[in-house]
Amino acid sequence: MNNMQQEKLPRHLAIIMDGNGRWARERMLRRIVGHQKGVETVRGIVDECSRLGIGFLTLYAFSAENWLRPKTEVKALMTLLKKYIKAETPRMMNDNVRFNIIGNRDDLPADVNRAIDEAIARTTGNSGMVLTLALSYGARQEIVRAARLLSADLAAGRVTDGEIGEGLFAGYLYTAGIPEPDFLIRTSGEMRISNFLLWQLAYTELYFSEVNWPDFTVPELHKALRDYQARERRFGRTSDQLQKRS
Ligand code: IPE
Ligand code: IPE
Ligand code: MG
Numbered sequence: 001m002n003n004m005q006q007e008k009l010p011r012h013l014a015i016i017m018d019g020n021g022r023w024a025r026e027r028m029l030r031r032i033v034g035h036q037k038g039v040e041t042v043r044g045i046v047d048e049c050s051r052l053g054i055g056f057l058t059l060y061a062f063s064a065e066n067w068l069r070p071k072t073e074v075k076a077l078m079t080l081l082k083k084y085i086k087a088e089t090p091r092m093m094n095d096n097v098r099f100n101i102i103g104n105r106d107d108l109p110a111d112v113n114r115a116i117d118e119a120i121a122r123t124t125g126n127s128g129m130v131l132t133l134a135l136s137y138g139a140r141q142e143i144v145r146a147a148r149l150l151s152a153d154l155a156a157g158r159v160t161d162g163e164i165g166e167g168l169f170a171g172y173l174y175t176a177g178i179p180e181p182d183f184l185i186r187t188s189g190e191m192r193i194s195n196f197l198l199w200q201l202a203y204t205e206l207y208f209s210e211v212n213w214p215d216f217t218v219p220e221l222h223k224a225l226r227d228y229q230a231r232e233r234r235f236g237r238t239s240d241q242l243q244k245r246s
Contacts, residue, residue, distance in 0.1 A: 009229070012058065014058040016193075018186060024037075026212075032073065032077075035076065035080055045218070050097055050131075078109050085118075086115050095128060096129075098124065100133075101132065103135040149172045181204045184207065186207070205231050
């Protein structure tokens with residue numbers, strides 16, 4: 001197989017796939033060529049995560065703020081997304097991958113939504129890795145939406161004041177039912193969260209790679225995962241406390 005130690009792999013890996021544009025620019029290519037190359041990287045990384053037995057892989061593909069990009073780039077990205085989803089569904093079936101989306105689907109073009117619905121419906125019975133694409137996703141928007149849904153349930157008497165806690169609130173997020181990410185990778189050297197999973201990342205281990213997303217190969221993934229495996233997650237406790245428990 002390879003030199004990846006199977007124990008202590010993250011159950012949920014989240015990735016901010018950044019640097020497609022710079023990858024293209026460095027090669028005097030159009031930004032969209034960088035996005036196309038980025039899709040190839042997605043294929044390789046999804047395959048490898050599924051093969052390694054990672055339970056949940058969440059990829060930040062298009063942020064709520066990315067709608068502010070030039071119309072031509074947004075359009076090209078939407079076309080690319082639709083193509084990716086359609087082309088990858090057979091592979092997801094083959095790898096037992098379940099497809100999922102988080103984000104504001106109301107803003108997505110109808111044809112993209114149709115492709116999403118189809119992929120979700122076809123893969124819904126799969127029991128392997130859950131592949132979640134964050135599309136038109138913003139964490140603040142997600143939290144406000146959750147507050148709105150919760151207040152509607154309160155007003156209707158479906159929930160009482162006393163029941164409100166972290167667990168209940170998390171159930172109103174797009175990620176309901178998905179464990180919090182154990183490990184977050186961001187590529188291209190940027191060290192920021194860019195409105196990704198703000199609630200869910202509270203205790204996630206962070207990793208920043210200098211490599212642009214189109215160049216983020218399987219060996220780069222393994223390097224990141226080995227880094228994760230060497231970390232001690234303390235969740236507020238002391239190191240001694242953790243040693244005693246294990
Ligand atoms: C990430 O690459 C892909 C998306 C945000 C859709 P970018 O397009 O952000 O690439 P850079 O950051 O401009 O290099
Ligand atoms: C974050 O990348 C969103 C995605 C990777 C989809 P951006 O390139 O949009 O992030 P900022 O705006 O530079 O922080
Ligand atoms: Mg970027």
